[in-house]
Amino acid sequence: MLYRLLAEEGLYIGGTGALNVVAAVKAAEQVPEGGNVVTILADSAHKYAERIFSKSWLESKDLYKELPEDLKKYVVLD
Secondary structure, eight states: OOOHHHHHHHOEEEEHHHHHHHHHHHHHHTSTTTTOOOOOOOOGGGGTTHHHHHHHHHHTTTTTTSSSSGGGGGGOOO
């Protein structure tokens, strides 16, 4: 989700904020039409950049292969 938010919304957020968006999307599926869901994007990605934008770190966690091809362009560190 954090890569999607970067690509689609220009939001440079970390894992906590991305997880909040995932939860908000799931909650929105339960809210009646016209209802609202609010979340807080509490962190930026700058604290995590050396990990979440690192191909070697993502590969060590077996995550790189899970990224859609169009989002791999955001993995800028080796």
